[in-house]
Amino acid sequence: MRCSSLLSSRPATRAGACALLLPLLALTACSVDDTKARGSADGASAKTTAGASPSAIALQPLDTALQAKVPKKYSKGTLVMGVSEYSPYNTFGSNGEITGLVPDLARQFSSMLGIKITVQKTTFDAVVPGIKSGRLDLSAPAGDFVERQQQVDFTDFAQSSVTVMINTSASFEPTTGLELCGRKVGVEKGAGTQNVVAALTEKCAAAGNQAVGEQVFTDLSSAALALQSKRLDAVAAPSASNTAASENSNGRFKTIEIKDMRSLPAATAVYGFESKKGSGLAAVLADALRKLHDDGTYQKLFDTWALSLSTVDKAQIAVNGSKQHQSK
Template sequence: MKARLGITLFTALALAASMTACANPDDSGANTKSKDVGKTIEVTKDKKIAAMVPEKYQKRGSFTASINPDVAPVKFTDSNGKIVGLVPDLLNSAATVMGIKLNLQKGQFDAMVPGLESKRFDVVASIGDFKERQKKIDFIDYLQTGTAILTSSDFKADKIKPNKDLCGLKVGYVRGTAQQGLISKASKACVAAGKKKVQSNGYGDSGAALLSVKSSQADAFWGDSPAMLYNAKKSPDLYKIVFQQKIGPYGIGINKDNSKFRDALRAALLKLVETGKYKQLIDKWGQEGFAMPKMPLNTGPKLES
């Protein structure tokens, strides 16, 4: 939900070219179980919505989505190397409604926005919707989320205040995420109070950041709530959550000059809401209470600086 993404960061992101896989070793599908939600609701092509799909996608028969599969249970790689989770299920179902197929392309988070801008793929699946990012991208918001700080289970405190209690500590984050800016803000508060600054360490994916806590190379990892809560719940002997805050929605990102495709995809997602498939997927992946069934556009807040 995964840094302060103003114009400066977008410029920096444009230099990122790597699109390598970033599966989280601690998010192995071997230990991830989706809920049994009863009889599966079948998804079929909707002729009216399929007619909304721009001709180039109809001819191609597919669209491509870049995804960083390291935020279980929203998006992660299972023990067989397959990308699974809420958003892959959601986009695959939407593609069926649209009468085309979905191609998922693994990528590092900080390369997703520039890759979308350069049209290497059609969709970013998915990132935090913030006003700074809306300057470049339109977002279909499908899930409310937030930010959380994870530490080792033997960390000195069970609850902390970031602007006060992170001073002098080593805190990891995934490069290009909202947490980069939040850590910077906390560090400035520490310095203003006459304390040591926060020692921030950026990583390419949440697997590496999580490993830094596990190996005691970092005191904490500040990341998106779904992944933080999932790992703390899965391994309470290793990790715990010491801070949590709701900050904004996850959105499926699409270039602003691709509005016809955006509208077709949103119509397909709303069809999934209508048929009950969206709720079934929300329940399957344990995201009850975080649903955004109206699929609004660009509702994210401004990033804290």
């Protein structure tokens, strides 16, 4: 993650912004020497070098039965996985490395299926068009909603719920969703949290209150910087990203769960790997994930990235398994 690319245009905020981001980078952007050459042989691209898994969590060996299930289109060449920043699933390092749970899972897939996978930076709203056009083959994580299943296939592997992150130096600490009415709330462009805010705005109107002042950002790091400079009152985002930002903010941020928001559309979600509709790739990834679940590697990886509360049961690892709607 480059501070300069995420900063506000206001020069006065730059030092504080970098100070905020550095503790998080120190925890998530470390690397190990033996991963630097993996991309060309048995793992994902060197850009996906992860902090702990290659040395502490062994890569699964090639599974010839799974390899035989890989659609011919993907059995040769390199699969491109586009990811947007969403720590600790995906964290962009200052040296260009991408670390997190998703790159670590990509390494496991690469080793088990005998295919090359490279992980590249993109924005969340560019993922579905990229997969449909063939520019991208995979992405994760993304909420598996019925509406999205019409465009791409999902391989479900995790779960999440929306939380609200606030600036501890401000006096604003909401306890109900209606307290966000009339407030400036940051969300990531194209994410399900936009639907949460839209539904909350309807509740605000019904109660005779002002609409939520939705502020859309291309990534959650930019939203966090706006919260730091108090250009926002709160950031609405899934629990994993808000919690990671809060825990590594030296007390600047606090993440809270507002219970009456959990019933809003898209406030809770099952996360999946996205792949091209009807390509057959989603089913192969599901088989690989079930195997990782059986031997304990799945749990170890989630524990490594402090995502223990985001795991799902083996039975929930499925293709387009969610029946949840994004907007109703």
